[in-house]
Every structure is written in C-alpha cells, then in structure tokens.
Amino acid sequence: MNRIFATKAGSDVYRLRIPWRPFSNDAAPLLSSQNAGNPEKGSEAKQYDIAIVGGGMVGLALACSLASRPLTRHLNVAIIDSNPALGRKHFIKKEDLPDPRVSTITPATISFFKDIGAWQFVEQHRHAYFDKMQVWDYTGLSYAKYNARDADKEVLGCVVENKVLLSSLLSRVQETVLPKKIYPSRLNSMSILPNSSSSEVDSTLSMTALFTHGRLAKLELEDGNSLYAKLVVGADGGKSRVRELAGFRTTGWNYSQNAIICTVEHDVENHCAWQRFLPSGPLALLPIGDKFSNIVWTMSPKESSEFKSITEDNFLKAVNHALDYGYGPHPTPSILGSSDLFSWLKGGISKSANDCFEIPPKVVKLASERMAFPLSLRHANDYASKRVALIGDAAHTVHPLAGQGVNLGFGDASTLSSVISEGIAVGTDIGEVSLLKKYEADRKPANVMMMAVLDGFQKAYSVDFGPLNILRAAAFHGAHHISPLKKSIISYASGEMRLPLFA
Amino acid sequence: MASSMFLAQRRWFHSLPRNLSNARFFSALPSQHPVSVSGPQNNVGPKSNKFEKASSAPSSLKEPELAKFSAIADTWWDSEGPFKPLHKMNPTRLAFLRSTLCRHFRKDPLSARPFEGLRFIDVGCGGGILSEPLTRMGATVTGIDAIEKNIKIARLHANLDPTTSTIEYCCTTAEKLVEEQRKFDAVIALEVIEHVADAAEFCKSLSALTAHEGATVVSTINRSMRSYATAIVAAEYLLQWLPKGTHQWSSFLTPEELTMILKRAGVDVKEMAGFVYNPLTGRWSLSDDISVNFIAYGTKEK
Numbered sequence: 035m036n037r038i039f040a041t042k043a044g045s046d047v048y049r050l051r052i053p054w055r056p057f058s059n060d061a062a063p064l065l066s067s068q069n070a071g072n073p074e075k076g077s078e079a080k081q082y083d084i085a086i087v088g089g090g091m092v093g094l095a096l097a098c099s100l101a102s103r104p105l106t107r108h109l110n111v112a113i114i115d116s117n118p119a120l121g122r123k124h125f126i127k128k129e130d131l132p133d134p135r136v137s138t139i140t141p142a143t144i145s146f147f148k149d150i151g152a153w154q155f156v157e158q159h160r161h162a163y164f165d166k167m168q169v170w171d172y173t174g175l176s177y178a179k180y181n182a183r184d185a186d187k188e189v190l191g192c193v194v195e196n197k198v199l200l201s202s203l204l205s206r207v208q209e210t211v212l213p214k215k216i217y218p219s220r221l222n223s224m225s226i227l228p229n230s231s232s233s234e235v236d237s238t239l240s241m242t243a244l245f246t247h248g249r250l251a252k253l254e255l256e257d258g259n260s261l262y263a264k265l266v267v268g269a270d271g272g273k274s275r276v277r278e279l280a281g282f283r284t285t286g287w288n289y290s291q292n293a294i295i296c297t298v299e300h301d302v303e304n305h306c307a308w309q310r311f312l313p314s315g316p317l318a319l320l321p322i323g324d325k326f327s328n329i330v331w332t333m334s335p336k337e338s339s340e341f342k343s344i345t346e347d348n349f350l351k352a353v354n355h356a357l358d359y360g361y362g363p364h365p366t367p368s369i370l371g372s373s374d375l376f377s378w379l380k381g382g383i384s385k386s387a388n389d390c391f392e393i394p395p396k397v398v399k400l401a402s403e404r405m406a407f408p409l410s411l412r413h414a415n416d417y418a419s420k421r422v423a424l425i426g427d428a429a430h431t432v433h434p435l436a437g438q439g440v441n442l443g444f445g446d447a448s449t450l451s452s453v454i455s456e457g458i459a460v461g462t463d464i465g466e467v468s469l470l471k472k473y474e475a476d477r478k479p480a481n482v483m484m485m486a487v488l489d490g491f492q493k494a495y496s497v498d499f500g501p502l503n504i505l506r507a508a509a510f511h512g513a514h515h516i517s518p519l520k521k522s523i524i525s526y527a528s529g530e531m532r533l534p535l536f537a
Numbered sequence: 538m539a540s541s542m543f544l545a546q547r548r549w550f551h552s553l554p555r556n557l558s559n560a561r562f563f564s565a566l567p568s569q570h571p572v573s574v575s576g577p578q579n580n581v582g583p584k585s586n587k588f589e590k591a592s593s594a595p596s597s598l599k600e601p602e603l604a605k606f607s608a609i610a611d612t613w614w615d616s617e618g619p620f621k622p623l624h625k626m627n628p629t630r631l632a633f634l635r636s637t638l639c640r641h642f643r644k645d646p647l648s649a650r651p652f653e654g655l656r657f658i659d660v661g662c663g664g665g666i667l668s669e670p671l672t673r674m675g676a677t678v679t680g681i682d683a684i685e686k687n688i689k690i691a692r693l694h695a696n697l698d699p700t701t702s703t704i705e706y707c708c709t710t711a712e713k714l715v716e717e718q719r720k721f722d723a724v725i726a727l728e729v730i731e732h733v734a735d736a737a738e739f740c741k742s743l744s745a746l747t748a749h750e751g752a753t754v755v756s757t758i759n760r761s762m763r764s765y766a767t768a769i770v771a772a773e774y775l776l777q778w779l780p781k782g783t784h785q786w787s788s789f790l791t792p793e794e795l796t797m798i799l800k801r802a803g804v805d806v807k808e809m810a811g812f813v814y815n816p817l818t819g820r821w822s823l824s825d826d827i828s829v830n831f832i833a834y835g836t837k838e839k
Contacts, residue, residue, distance in 0.1 A: 104647035229697075247697050458649055460631035461670025463698065468616060468624070475818075 080215075081241050082112040083464065084454075085253055085263035087221050088270030089115030091137075091196060092426030092443035094203035096267060098150040099451035101210035105458045106451060112261055114217045114253070115270075119200070121218055126159055126201050134295040134402045135196045136328045138307070138320060138437030142529025143444045144192060147202075151210075155202035156194055162323040163189040164307050168392060171311035171495070174363035175507030178514035179389045185524040190307070191437070193320045193328065199440075219255040224266060224279045226251045226421045251421045251465070265465045266422050267450070269443075274428035277414055282424065286412035286431070289492065291315050292338035293409055293434060294331045297322065297402040298353070300395045308394040309435075310357060311495045316435050317356050319394055326401060329353060330434055338406045346400045357394045365391050409433055411489055417446075417478060418470035425450055430481050433492045441529055442481050449476050602732040603684060605783065606663075610686035613664025614694050622778045623666060623728070629812055629821040630727055630832065631670050634754060637808055637834040638723055641752045650675030658721040658746060660711050661729030665691035669701045671725075679705040679721070681714065711742035720748040727756040727832070730795070731788050737798045744802035747837045753804045756812075756832035760789035764829045792827050804835040 084100070086093045097113060100106040119125050139147075147153040167190055170177035182190045207214065229248040241262050244250045250262040268276025277284070291314070298319075304327050308319040315332030322328045331353075333341070341349060352360075412431045417424045426443030453473040454464050462469050494506060513519055525531045612618035635646065644651040653675035659668045662680030664687055672678045672695075682688050688708040695701040707714075711726075724747045726739075733739045740755075747753050758768050765786050772778045790798075796806045810823050812830040 105649050108649060244697070244699070249697050456628075458673075459635060460628045461673035462628065463673075 079241065079252075079260035079262055080112075081110075081250065081262040082215075083109040083263065084265045084267060085112045085114060085251070085261060086267045086269055087114045087253075087276045088268065088274075088426075088428070089113045089117060089120050089204075089216065090269060090271060090426070091199050091203060091440060092447050093267070093269030094200065094207055095146075095150070095152075095444050096269060096425060096447040096451055097207045097212065097214060098152055098203055098210070099146075099447055100454065101207060101212035102150045103451060103455045105455045107210070107212055109212070109454075109458075111212060111214045112217060112263065113214060114219065114221055114255065116218055116220045116256075118218065119197075120204060120216050126197060128159075131401045132160060132297045132322045132324075132326045132328065133195045133197055134297050134328060134405055136193055136295075136320065136322060137196055137199065137440045139192045139194055139199075140438075140441045140527065140529035141187065141189060141191065143441045146444055146448050150206065152202045152206040155205045156198060159195075159198040159202070160323045161192055161194045161198065162305075162321045163192045164305055164321050165189050166306035167309070168306060168394075169309045169311075169510070170365050170391070171503075171506065171510070172313055172360075172362035173503045173507060174365045175503060176510040176514070177365040177391050178510045178520075179391075180520065180524055181389070182524070184517065185521045185528070187524070187528070190524065190528065193307075193322050195322070196440075217255060217257075217259060217261070219257040219259065221253060221270070221275050221279075222256045223254045224251060224276065226266075226280075228420075248420075249463075249465075264421065264463065265454075265470075268422065268424040268428040269426050269447075270428055272410075272412060272427045272431045274424065276422065277424055277428050280419060280422045282414045282416055282419070284412050284414050286410060288408065288410040289433060290334065291332050291409045292335045292406045294329070294333070294338050294341055294404055294406045296329050296400060296404040298327050298329055298350070298397040299399040299401050300325050300327060301398055302395050304395050306392075306394075308357065312356060312361050313498055316495065317353070318435070318437075319357065319397075320437075327395075327397070329397075331356075332409065332433075332435065335408070342404050342406050349404070350397050350400060353397050357397075364393070411485065413482065413485060417474040418467065420467050421465035423450060423470050423473060429477075430485060432485050433488050435491060436488055436527060438484055438488065438527070442484060445480070445529065446473075446477050449473055599732060599734045605780070606684050607686055609780065610664075610684060610690060613666065613687065613690050619780060620664070620666070622772070623663075625819070626812055626814075626821045626830070627666055627670070629823055630667065630756065631674075633810055633823055633832055633834075634671070634725065635674065637754070638752060641834075641836065642722070648675075652676035655722045656720075656748075657723045657725060658714075658719075660724065660726040660743065660746075661732075662691060662706070663687050665695055665701075665704065665706070667725065667727060668704050668706075669695060669698070672701045672704055676723075677703070679707065679719075681707050681709050681711070683708070683710055711739065711746060715742050715745040719746060721746055721751065722748050723752045723754065725754045727754070728758075730755055730757045730790065731784060736790060736794075737801065740798045740802040740804070744799070744804050744837060747804070749837065751837050753799065753835045753837065754832065755795060755799070755835075756830070757795065758784065758789045758830055759828055760786060760791050760794075761828050764789060767829050792831055792833065795833055799833070799835050803838050805838050806833050806835040809833045 086096055093113060093115070097111055100109060100111065113120070144153060147156065165182035165188065167180040168177060169180075180190065182188055227246060227248045230246075241250060245252050245262060250264060251266045252260060252262055253266065254260050266276060268274050268280070270276055303325050304319070304321040307321065310317050314334050314337060317332070318330040320328045320330070331341070341352065344352070410431060411433060414424055414429045417429050425446035427439070429446060430442060432439050432442070450473045453469060453476070457464050457466070457469040494502070513523055522531070609619045613620055616624045635651070639646040639651050642652070642655060651674060652671065655676050657671055657676040657678045659665075659671065659678060659680040662668050662682050665680055668678045668680040668691065680688075680691055682691070685708045688706045691704075692706045695704045695706070724743050726743055730736055730739060743753050743755070758764050768784055769786050773781045773783060792809055799806055809827055810832055811825060811827040812821050812832070813824040813826050814821050
C-alpha cells in the first residue's frame with residue numbers, strides 16, 4: 035500500500051501540474067453525487083460533499099447538525115469509522131450496568147442536542163441531570179457549593195454514558211433525510227493537491243481530473259475503497275489520522291497523570307456532582323442515574339496502576355476514605371470567617387452560600403471494571419486548511435477535571451455546520467480555506483480560553499504550598515459566597531458564556 | 538451570523554437628491570469631467586481620447602481603466618493578491634443578492650439553489666468571482682467583461698468545477714448585447730459603474746438588458762468625504778489594498794445620482810444597502826450605512 039502524504043498548498047493558481055497517476059479504479063466520468071450501493075473492493079470511487087472521518091460522538095453530531103439545517107440537509111455525507119456499533123441498530127440494553135465512559139453534558143450542549151433532534155433519544159436511556167455541585171480540597175480550608183438556582187437555572191448539567199450519546203446521535207442521523215453512507219473502515223491515506231487550472235474547455239471533468247486540479251480531496255481506506263470529497267472533516271479523536279496526514283502541527287504536553295474511571299453504586303440516590311482536589315489530582319463522583327455514580331480519579335501513573343490492581347473492597351475503601359477524611363480534614367465554615375465578610379460586596383450572598391458542607395454518599399459496590407488512561411493537553415495550531423477541518427478531540431484535548439472536553443467538541447460541530455450552511459447560502463465552495471478559517475476564528479479563541487482555564491486549575495492544584503493553599507481556599511470561599519462570581523462561573527461552565535468573567 | 542447577513546427589512550433610500558449643487562447632471566452629451574479632486578495619480582488619461590471614445594462607440598469602459606485592469610488580470614483568483622478586498626467583500630454582496638433576488642423572484646430563501654431556471658448576467662465579471670457563486674446558487678449565468686484577459690481567466694477557473702463550467706463568458710460590452718437584443722431576468726453590475734465613461738448610457742444599457750419584471754442590481758462607491766478618506770486615501774495609499782489610481786473619486790456616484798439615472802433608464806430602485814468593513818474582525822457586513830460602499834436593487838418598471 036502506498037503511503038501518500040497530503041500536500042496542501044496555497045495559491046498556485048496557474049501551474050499546470052500532473053503529478054498524479056490516477057488509480058485504476060476511479061476513471062469514472064463525473065456523476066452527480068448519489069447514495070451508493072455496497073462498496074466493493076476495486077469499484078468506482080464515489081464523490082461526496084463532506085467526508086467525516088470518525089463516527090464518534092462529535093462526528094455524528096456534525097452529521098446531525100448538517101441534517102437539521104435547510105441549506106445543508108441535502109449534502110452528500112460519508113462517515114468513515116471502523117466501529118462495528120455504527121452498523122447495528124440498537125446496541126444498548128436497558129439492563130446493562132452503566133459503562134464507565136461517561137460525559138458531563140452542559141446545558142448549552144443539551145440545547146444543541148435538542149436543536150438537532152437527538153436529545154429525545156438520550157432521554158430514552160439512562161441519563162442523570164444534576165443541579166448541585168460541591169467542590170473542595172484536601173486542605174479542609176474551604177469548599178464551594180454550587181446550585182443551579184444560583185444562576186436561575188434548572189440544572190447544572192447532565193451525565194450521560196458515551197455509548198448512549200453515540201447511539202442517540204446515530205438513531206437521529208439514520209432517521210433524517212441527509213444522504214449518508216457509513217464506511218466501516220479506517221482512513222489509510224488522504225491527498226489534496228494544490229489548485230491548478232486545466233487547459234481544456236471541457237465541461238465534463240471526471241473526478242480524477244477534479245482531484246488533479248485540487249477541487250476534491252481523495253481518501254483511501256484500509257479496506258481498499260476510495261472516495262472523493264469536497265471537504266474532509268477530521269473528527270477522529272486525540273490521535274487523529276486526518277490531523278497527522280494533513281500536516282497540522284500541535285502544541286501540548288502530557289500531564290504526568292492518569293485517570294482511573296469506573297462505575298460505583300450507592301445505597302441512596304445521588305443527585306449532586308462531587309469533586310475533591312487531592313494532592314495528586316482531583317477525584318470526581320458524578321451521578322449517572324439509578325443509584326449509580328461514575329468515578330474519575332486523577333493520580334500519578336504509578337498510583338493508578340496500583341489502584342487498578344488492588345481488590346475491589348480495598349478500592350472502595352480507598353474511594354470512601356478519599357471522599358471523607360482521607361488526606362485532610364473536612365472544611366468548616368469558621369476557618370476563613372463567615373459570609374459576613376463578603377456581604378458588602380455587590381450582588382449579595384448567593385442562595386447556596388448557606389448550604390453546609392456535606393459528605394458524599396458512601397460507595398458500596400463496584401459496578402464495572404476499572405479503566406485507566408493517560409491525560410494530556412493537546413491543541414492543533416490550526417483547525418482548518420484547504421479542504422480539511424478538525425473538530426472535537428482531533429483539534430483539542432483537555433484535562434477532564436471540569437467535564438468540558440466533549441462539550442467543546444459539540445460546540446465545534448455546531449459552529450462548523452453553521453459556517454458550511456452560510457457558505458452554501460452564498461454559493462461558496464465548501465472546501466475553501468477562507469470559509470473554513472471562519473470556523474477556526476470562531477472556535478479557537480473560545481477553546482483556547484477554556485483550555486487555559488482548565489490548565490490553570492490543574493497547575494494550581496498540583497502544588498502543595500502553604501500560601502498557595504490559602505489562596506486557593508480564598509478563591510473557593512469567594513466563589514462560594516460572592517453571587518455574581520458564582521453566577522459567572524456557572525454560566526461559563528454551562529457553555530453559555532464564551533469567555534469567562536466577561537458579561 | 539446568518540441572520541445578520543439576510544436583512545429582510547426594507548432599506549431606506551433618498552428619494553430626491555438633497556443637495557442639488559452636489560449633483561452632476563447627466564445629459565445626452567458625453568461627460569466632461571469636472572475638476573478632479575482625486576489623488577495625484579493618473580487621471581489625465583487623454584481626455585480628448587475619452588471624449589472621442591465616448592461619443593463614437595459607447596464601449597463604456599474608459600481607456601486607462603482597461604489598461605489598469607489588464608495589468609493585474611492574472612491575480613483575480615489569488616485571494617491574497619490585489620483583489621483581496623473584493624474577495625473579502627464577495628460573501629456580503631452575495632448575501633444581499635440572495636436576500637433581495639429571492640424576494641423579487643419569490644423563491645424559497647432556504648433552498649440551496651434558489652435561482653434555478655433564472656438567467657443572470659454579471660456585467661463586468663472580471664475573473665468571475667461573482668458569477669461562480671451565483672451559478673452554484675442555481676442561476677444560469679452569463680458573464681461579460683471588456684477585457685479579453687479577464688474572460689480567459691474566468692473561463693479557465695470556471696472549468697475547474699463542473700457546476701460552474703456552464704457559465705457563458707463573453708468578451709463584450711453591455712451595449713453590444715443590447716444590440717443583440719439579449720434579455721436577462723437579473724442584470725448585475727457590481728463595482729463597475731465607477732469605471733465607465735458614461736454612467737447614464739451604461740444604466741440605459743443595463744435596463745435594456747433586463748427582461749420584463751426583472752431586476753437590476755448595481756453597486757459602487759459613494760462620492761462623499763468619507764469615501765474619499767476610506768476608498769482613496771486609506772485603501773490606495775495607507776493600507777495599500779488597491780493599486781494607486783484604481784478609483785477616481787470624481788467618478789463615484791452618490792446614491793441619489795444613481796437612483797436618478799436608473800430611474801431615467803426605467804429602473805425603479807427599491808432597496809439600498811451599504812457594506813461596512815470591521816477592521817478588527819477583518820470582515821465586511823451589510824448595513825444601513827451607505828456613505829462608502831453601497832449596493833442598489835431596482836426593478837424594471839414595465
């Protein structure tokens with residue numbers, strides 16, 4: 035198999051280039067894009083408007099979003115993903131225990147899902163809204179309790195298993211009229227040639243010729259199929275192949291931390307999201323519904339392999355200990371003075387400021403295996419180039435400490451589909467860089483800002499240093515008591531504000 | 538963002554020239570240029586030449602203009618080249634066209650190809666940066682330009698995409714097409730009228746090309762103090778967006794004048810809008826501010 039590296043170049047408009055030897059299976063005359071039959075090996079390559087590489091949550095969300103807009107609902111879309119689940123109709127059984135891979139969905143994402151018509155499917159499966167959140171750390175100096183009522187909302191978010199989100203999006207996209215085709219394979223190589231003109235004045239250009247002149251991208255899959263597309267969207271996750279092939283550079287670093295995730299069970303129902311910052315990383319307990327909760331415990335790689343291998347009982351004991359008196363005392367309000375201190379600040383005291391510190395419900399059973407994965411921060415320097423756009427984790431990966439990751443991805447999908455729709459409204463070629471750069475200009479600042487905030491938190495909490503601890507405690511205290519600040523924090527974390535603290 | 542581009546409300550426009558002393562009167566005589574207030578450059582095209590040209594064969598474009606555009610013809614599709622401002626303004630112009638023409642022809646604005654079955658002509662099409670998107674929106678487009686080089690380049694570029702390869706490009710003028718008695722549902726002449734010798738004659742030709750119940754759209758730069766500062770001083774000298782001498786301030790028309798000459802040519806101006814550039818975001822948008830760039834949509838009366 036030949037490895038062909040994508041070449042994308044700027045504006046060589048008039049160089050006649052024939053650098054390409056066409057493959058034998060794609061000399062078909064130009065067809066208007068149609069819905070394909072079964073792709074057999076060596077059959078004609080088809081042409082699509084958009085090829086979404088990666089049929090995960092964000093890739094399918096993009097497809098649903100395109101399907102929900104009048105101007106884009108007739109675009110031909112190819113979805114390339116080797117996940118066999120995409121070919122099946124219903125892969126969730128009601129009696130399944132909750133999968134440990136979950137996402138916290140912000141209210142902004144919930145409304146996005148409602149707009150694209152996928153939320154109704156989510157509600158048919160297990161999902162857990164929560165309206166309370168408690169955040170504290172091991173020093174016991176302070177805590178912050180958030181309530182959705184503080185920002186005049188109903189919920190702070192909803193915790194949903196990833197497989198539920200995926201199946202909901204898949205169900206939705208199947209029922210729309212969007213002409214789509216799922217290719218159950220992986221992307222092997224991708225090529226995009228620079229623009230050039232042809233000397234023929236022939237109006238029937240074959241796909242090969244169009245590709246040669248830079249009007250189409252050519253994708254080759256591992257199962258031997260080829261396809262052409264006007265726009266390639268990389269939604270294939272943190273180790274994006276599209277990003278690699280298109281030559282996007284990334285910035286980032288690995289946190290020397292792993293996260294352990296698992297599902298646990300309580301005796302009582304849990305409606306609050308809990309997060310305690312421990313010396314080696316935060317431990318989060320998120321309600322998942324039906325007395326189950328999801329645990330995300332960030333720690334050093336050594337500790338994570340230890341915790342993964344100890345017995346279930348010991349693990350549960352460790353979790354309860356960490357959520358309770360482990361590592362430090364409970365915070366009591368009197369340590370940093372009472373809320374009177376802040377009463378002179380405008381905005382008054384938040385409604386939940388008088389809520390006492392609570393100990394999270396005890397964990398009684400482990401309901402899934404423990405999984406561990408390394409954490410890193412990665413950001414593509416550009417999100418778009420000629421005929422390629424990156425969305426979701428392919429463009430940015432963040433620390434899970436605030437549950438924002440996939441929400442940023444959904445935001446990308448929503449913006450990209452809106453930009454494509456505007457492009458079609460004014461007759462633009464959807465693969466043009468100027469159009470795709472609009473998407474980048476919209477999302478990059480917001481994503482970078484969120485990443486900076488999260489990274490800041492991660493760094494602030496990784497140092498155990500007296501004065502810094504007090505500073506953090508003061509920050510907690512302020513966030514807990516100062517109403518406008520709390521509102522701002524909730525709004526930003528809910529996805530409603532693009533930039534923090536600016537009204 | 539989409540909603541701001543599709544402005545559904547009626548644009549206000551001046552019904553009468555407010556300041557008559559400012560207006561230029563267009564008579565049957567070929568234009569004699571009033572004293573130019575424009576920059577130091579070349580407006581001294583052989584005046585007598587222009588005079589002759591205008592009276593003999595009304596091939597609208599002025600001689601020095603032809604030369605100017607021929608020189609940079611190769612760079613039409615280079616979106617970072619001398620035509621960058623036009624490329625940036627293009628989506629905004631198309632948004633106005635889409636909004637007004639969908640309403641005029643009573644087509645569904647939410648359709649991806651609303652202009653299916655309609656014949657449009659892009660007068661002064663240059664390299665085709667307007668013709669191609671219009672074709673993608675479904676229209677059957679004819680593009681004409683007085684410069685052969687432009688037409689060649691437009692044709693080459695349009696052939697790259699099967700959707701746009703159906704555009705009919707001709708190196709001709711509006712007047713010649715009038716002689717051939719061609720008619721179009723919508724006649725679109727954007728950023729052209731400031732380069733022609735006789736604006737009134739040009740508008741008459743545009744009107745003659747417009748079919749019964751068709752639409753005429755003209756865009757140009759206003760002749761105002763602000764446009765002098767922006768389009769001449771800033772764009773040509775300070776920011777160097779355009780080569781010096783691209784525009785002559787004295788050739789600009791005010792909205793009143795344009796409305797008047799279109800009216801005399803039989804086109805009733807119904808809506809007008811301005812294009813405004815935001816230097817912070819680097820984007821153009823539609824607005825009510827017609828003091829610099831503006832676009833007018835009119836309908837043929839009978």
